[in-house]
Amino acid sequence: MVGFQTKMRYGIQAEIFRMIPGLQNAQFARLGGLHRNTFINSPKVLSADLKLKVDTRIRFAGQVTGVEGYVESAACGLITGRLTAAEALGGSMDVPPMTTALGALIGHITGGHVEAESYSGARSFQPMNVNFGLFPEVTVEKPEGVKRWRGPEKTMAKRRAITGRALEDLKAWA
């Protein structure tokens, strides 16, 4: 089952699916499971512009770099292509700034990642979707007349500030 990501054991999965009327005698060619990505150790082997450090003729793109997701993989491929094309034409191009979603993601995979402790205690670099935690911090002031933030107000204000800054910086980069 494509996209059926579960930790349920195969036997239990088959048992549950056979409870669905009409599937009592179904045979399952393939059951669900969590997917695992194959990816290189980008923080170590890639430069900030996605080149392989030991052979700079080679650039990497997409999920194999440690980004994850349709949009992230396609966007990473697009930037890699543009960087390479600019060089082939005798020019150069900057990677989008760290304050934009793509710049933050590329910055993360090429070295800026927070080294999380894995269960084994070893340092680990794991596939990453784009998310607000990758962007440089912003400070937000409470709106006038507001004594204290309520519920998710501060988080939402921060996210608005991050996206506003990203759009401005993206415009300047473009």
Ligand SMILES: Cc1cc2nc3c(=O)[nH]c(=O)nc-3n(C[C@H](O)[C@H](O)[C@H](O)COP(=O)(O)OP(=O)(O)OC[C@H]3O[C@@H](n4cnc5c(N)ncnc54)[C@H](O)[C@@H]3O)c2cc1C
């Ligand atoms: C079960 C599952 C569910 C997912 N659900 C989502 C989702 O809901 N939303 C989301 O955003 N993302 C999802 N993803 C992640 C998303 O599919 C990937 O991040 C994205 O498709 C990666 O794109 P890519 O082009 O970088 O790599 P891929 O799509 O893996 O493309 C790499 C291609 O290279 C080919 N290749 C490999 N080796 C060679 C070789 N030696 N020579 C020639 N060709 C080769 C492969 O055959 C493949 O076609 C899911 C992934 C899985 C597995």
